[in-house]
Amino acid sequence: MDGTVYKSTGSWYTVKSSEGVFYECRIKGKFRAQGIKSTNPVAVGDHVEFELETIGDETLGIIHGIGERKNYIVRKSVKLSKQTHIIASNLDQVFLLVTLNNPPTFTSFIDRFLVTAEAYEIPAVLLFNKMDIYGDEEKYEVNNLIDIYTKIGYSCIQIEAKESKNIDKVKKLMLGKTSMFAGHSGVGKSTLVNALEPGLKLKTAEISEQHMQGQHTTTFAEMYDLSFDARIIDTPGIKGFGIVDMEKHEIGNYFPEFFALKSECKFHNCLHLDEPKCAVKDALEKDEIAASRYRSYLQMLTGEEDSPYR
Template sequence: MQGTVYKSTGSWYTVKAENGEFFECRIKGKFRIKGIKSTNPIAVGDIVEFELEADGEEGNGVITKIVERKNYIVRKSVNLSKQVHIIAANVDQAFLLVTLNNPITYTAFIDRFLVTAEAYDITAILLFNKIDSYNGEELEEVNYLMKMYEDIGYEVLAISAKNGENIEAVKDLMKDKTSMFSGNSGVGKSTLVNALDGLEIKTAEISEQHMQGQHTTTFAEMYDLSFGGKIIDTPGIRGFGVVDMEKEELGDYFPEFFKLKSACKFNNCLHLDEPKCAVKEALEEGKLSWSRYKNYVQMLEEDVDENYRTDIYKN
């Protein structure tokens, strides 16, 4: 039988078969997937083949094979630094929830998310949440950020998970697709999921002491949506990074830089101090965002693998 993993608790996996029936499955032996050193070989979103246990309890099965993934998302293991934890697999699109405050979503965080999504050809959508809570000056800043990313070519939406503003537009984007919601803890992921389809996923208030969210989701879990499609609810994340990327590639994943690359004097231009750099010229002319460029340079200069290998998309 074949099915999709909807929930993982580390030792048991809830699998939805093609006929719509759910089974609790386990694995036998070790799964080795393209050399991945993972703390969990099977993840939510995986398509698996399984067999029912003849002498076991009704509804139980054994997973025998993982169908090749089109992508997956991993988190570096906290205790085992050389291993990773696979959060989810086979994601069609990723939504990043952004909040101006309570908590602050920094542009460096947004840009790392977008770069990683670009690198592995995953559609990324930015949702600027809590739009109902901002004053006039804050709304101006939100509108500025939205226009900046929209001009680059990204889909952006101003929403309020709390009062339902633009929730129908989010639903339209999610129809018949497997979507994942990410963002710093406390940005309203669980509240939004509840608003989308009345799913009762535990939520938590922002910690006033640290202005950070309480981690309410321990494991990723997939839910079917009444309006079509699926959603993967993931643990709150505080960092997002890239991996397995050469410095010469990084600029290619900033779409506005990539468009100008052919006009640079050197085809391997890093857009730093090279002469006749089209990106630097566009910056000086005010045609590109200095915020984006600053984050690009920061990513180039930092030890990406050590400092930012926190949550990543991977083919």
């Protein structure tokens, strides 16, 4: 039988068959998908082959094959640094929810996420949430960020998930597609899904006053069929986003504004550091490239983890 993975708990997988029936499945033995060193060989969004087995009164599925992935979003495994964790696969687009505070989302995190999406050719949209709680200074800062990312070519939408403001714009982008929502815990992913589809009633939680961080309400990635011809993958909050499997000379290619200038650099293998006649460094000095983006690039180049700057 063929189906699509809708939920993964690490040992059990909820699979929707091509006939529309959901089955609880397990993996047959140990196998790796596409040779990826991953902590989870099967991810939400995967197309799988499975067989049904009846044990007592229960009918369970055994997954014995994974179809070729169109794409996937991957990050470093939290516990095993040399392995990766596939968050979701076969995506049409990703939405990254960004909040200035409660909790803060720094540009280093945004840029790492966007670079990963670029590397796997997945269109990304930035959703600036909780606009209703910001003062004038914070709104000014959001507009600056929107200006930076819009110029590069990313779609940016200001939303208020609790008040359902601009939810119709998000819904329009989702029609006929499989989308993933990502971001730190507490940025409002589950609240947004509930605003899009109130009948789901996903669990939400308040921000921890002590640490101004979100509480994990989504434990595992899970896909939902929505009533307006769309599918959404809700994911657990991501603390950090370590990029994986990228050579130093490749990283700049996933910054669209760097890639656009690459042919104007004197050296074809320019790393945009100290090389003479570097078009990227020239653009940076003229404020044609955002300083925050260049800082993020340097951080990725040196292998540093996320750092707390905006």
